[in-house]
Amino acid sequence: MQAQWAIRTEGLTKVYTLRKQTHTAVHDLNLRIANGETVGFIGANGAGKTTTIKMLLHFIAPTRGRAWLYDIPCEQPRARQKVGYMPEQPYFPRYLTPRELLSAHAALAGVPAREAKHRVEVALELARADTFAHRPIGKLSKGMTQRVALAQALVGDPQLLILDEPASGLDPVSRVEMRNVLQALKEHGKTIFLSSHHLGEVELICDRVAIIHRGHLLAFGTPRELTQQTDRYVLVAENVSPDAERALRQVCTNVRRDGEQLVAVTDGERLYVVVEVLQKANARLVSLNQQRETLEEAFLRIVQNAPAVLPVEKAA
Numbered sequence: 001m002q003a004q005w006a007i008r009t010e011g012l013t014k015v016y017t018l019r020k021q022t023h024t025a026v027h028d029l030n031l032r033i034a035n036g037e038t039v040g041f042i043g044a045n046g047a048g049k050t051t052t053i054k055m056l057l058h059f060i061a062p063t064r065g066r067a068w069l070y071d072i073p074c075e076q077p078r079a080r081q082k083v084g085y086m087p088e089q090p091y092f093p094r095y096l097t098p099r100e101l102l103s104a105h106a107a108l109a110g111v112p113a114r115e116a117k118h119r120v121e122v123a124l125e126l127a128r129a130d131t132f133a134h135r136p137i138g139k140l141s142k143g144m145t146q147r148v149a150l151a152q153a154l155v156g157d158p159q160l161l162i163l164d165e166p167a168s169g170l171d172p173v174s175r176v177e178m179r180n181v182l183q184a185l186k187e188h189g190k191t192i193f194l195s196s197h198h199l200g201e202v203e204l205i206c207d208r209v210a211i212i213h214r215g216h217l218l219a220f221g222t223p224r225e226l227t228q229q230t231d232r233y234v235l236v237a238e239n240v241s242p243d244a245e246r247a248l249r250q251v252c253t254n255v256r257r258d259g260e261q262l263v264a265v266t267d268g269e270r271l272y273v274v275v276e277v278l279q280k281a282n283a284r285l286v287s288l289n290q291q292r293e294t295l296e297e298a299f300l301r302i303v304q305n306a307p308a309v310l311p312v313e314k315a316a
Helices: 049-056 077-082 098-108 113-126 142-154 172-187 199-205 242-251 268-280 295-304
Strands: 005-018 021-034 038-042 064-069 083-086 160-164 191-195 208-213 216-221 229-238 254-258 261-267 284-292
Touching (some): 021 049, 021 208, 038 199, 049 064, 113 172, 142 172, 208 295, 242 254
Parallel strands (some): 038 191
Antiparallel strands (some): 005 064, 229 261
């Protein structure tokens, strides 16, 4: 019987103590991530994202609380048999080629020798690293190296991918390529848990998003559940005369031409003025839509509205 949850945590907490001073990196984290979901884990630097990932993989032990991967306690080695992990800063021997590296990782993952070659080629193709698999890693770009890191996470054919900042340091083109790769993996039925600072990418690919701040989970839901309607309205109109366009530029925050159509952005207070300008000019209103927040705007709102003083651990 397949486990309901790919990742489950209950009260997961990590407290560091140094010279009787304590720092709570993660505080009573409760997560439920279903099999087949793609979940973004977002927060500022030091929010507790990497610490959480390290506890899930049992690289470090929690101070208290529990975590399970497919109903197997994280501290048991067999829990990691179903996991592929991509660290934020992968370090590989520079003299190896991606194909050689993945052959070694396939052996470490327990892939039978008769299947290893096929698994390596499939992982390289899925990560779109097959075109440079013959080149030494030391001669690859940052984006190429990130795809090799993703390929090594895939070579064991895991059910769950845990990715720590997979787009870290990538240029815009490489970020789009990485997003396309993750979308393809999602369509292959993989469960993906990824931390990221690129909230636009998270919004495009993730089914749900968890926001962590100073070790506390502030919100967890779909991008639509986390975002709110704004006071911004987007109007699209046709047959707008030059005089009417000039009038709109006086009252709108943004006005641009898109072929024969004019697109204007205004706030609710000035909306009726804009509509009146269009009516007087005999322009045709094609559409009127109220804008929602971007995930980045929602993240900033949620974090800024967090309590100024969050619960912390007391010194021992």
